[in-house]
Amino acid sequence: MPGIKSLEDLKKAREEALKKRELKAASGTAQVIVGMGTCGIAAGARDAMKAILETIETDAISGVIVTQTGCIGLCEKEPIVQVVIGEQPKVTYGKVTPEVARRIMKEHVTGGKVVESNKINL
Amino acid sequence: MSIIDNGKGMSKEMIAQVTDPFITSRTTRKVGLGIPLLKAAAEDCNGSLNITSEPGIGTELTVKFQRSHIDRMPIGDLVSTIINLIICNPLIHWIFSYHYNEKNAIFDDEPVKQALGDFPLTEPEILTCIRSMVEETIQEVNPHFSQDIVTIYNQPLRR
Numbered sequence: 001m002p003g004i005k006s007l008e009d010l011k012k013a014r015e016e017a018l019k020k021r022e023l024k025a026a027s028g029t030a031q032v033i034v035g036m037g038t039c040g041i042a043a044g045a046r047d048a049m050k051a052i053l054e055t056i057e058t059d060a061i062s063g064v065i066v067t068q069t070g071c072i073g074l075c076e077k078e079p080i081v082q083v084v085i086g087e088q089p090k091v092t093y094g095k096v097t098p099e100v101a102r103r104i105m106k107e108h109v110t111g112g113k114v115v116e117s118n119k120i121n122l
Numbered sequence: 123m124s125i126i127d128n129g130k131g132m133s134k135e136m137i138a139q140v141t142d143p144f145i146t147s148r149t150t151r152k153v154g155l156g157i158p159l160l161k162a163a164a165e166d167c168n169g170s171l172n173i174t175s176e177p178g179i180g181t182e183l184t185v186k187f188q189r190s191h192i193d194r195m196p197i198g199d200l201v202s203t204i205i206n207l208i209i210c211n212p213l214i215h216w217i218f219s220y221h222y223n224e225k226n227a228i229f230d231d232e233p234v235k236q237a238l239g240d241f242p243l244t245e246p247e248i249l250t251c252i253r254s255m256v257e258e259t260i261q262e263v264n265p266h267f268s269q270d271i272v273t274i275y276n277q278p279l280r281r
Contacts, residue, residue: 006251006254006255006258007233007234007237009251010234010237010238010248010251010252010255011237013245013247013248013250013251014237014238014239014241014245014247014248016247017241017245017246017247017248018241034210036206036210038155038156038159046198046199046202046203046206049202049206049210050199050202050206053202053205053206053209053244053249056244056245056246056249057246057249057250057253059246060246060247061246062245062246064244065242065244066209066210066244067210068206068210068211
């Protein structure tokens with residue numbers, strides 16, 4: 001069970017994050033979806049997922065929701081990562097190595113610029 | 123390792139078929155590889171996979187490995203696995219129970235979610251906090267647990 005102390009830490013972290021968030025509320029939320037089916041995992045989706053979560057922590061990227069999905073039928077292009085920012089259309093990436101995942105987080109999710117080298121046209 | 127849920131459960135017929143890679147409850151495609159591959163991994167090292175389930179009640183999957191077997195796959199990055207499950211499936215109430223020797227430690231994500239309210243789990247400060255909570259749960263009963271040791275084996279194969 002998480003101790004009282006760590007729950008207090010968590011509440012503090014929440015308050016701090018809330019303050020920061022109010023400042024940039026206008027930026028809208030981004031959704032990052034990682035294909036975590038068996039094909040994705042075999043191709044290295046766990047490493048991509050790990051890189052995404054680590055980049056959120058190290059670069060303090062706020063307003064991102066990370067979720068997973070199963071196989072979407074493009075096994076040969078795995079690991080697959082999809083990015084939806086606000087009302088913009090969904091962008092699908094293939095062959096997402098940890099390095100590509102970090103670029104997606106920095107260039108697309110934070111910077112708004114699609115990483116063309118790994119984009120899949122569905 | 124056991125995975126216990128209170129989901130929709132399975133009939134006896136389904137349990138009998140579920141280790142067949144060409145059987146799945148999904149409608150998007152005709153194969154389901156997770157359970158067959160896990161069973162093969164266990165049987166490769168003198169272990170076994172067992173499922174008990176009741177429709178409407180839930181399912182319990184237990185997989186056993188001979189820990190010292192030369193063909194046993196490395197356990198991998200346990201902390202990241204638990205964090206991925208919690209973060210990516212926020213609507214599921216997760217209870218992670220870690221056993222080591224005779225001791226047991228539990229991380230229940232419900233108090234965390236209650237403290238957060240509707241605040242997302244993926245905010246950087248929250249992620250860091252949850253990560254250290256999961257690590258502390260493991261270290262509570264296994265002080266020698268080191269993330270560095272398990273991640274060495276977790277490098278993907280490159281063609």
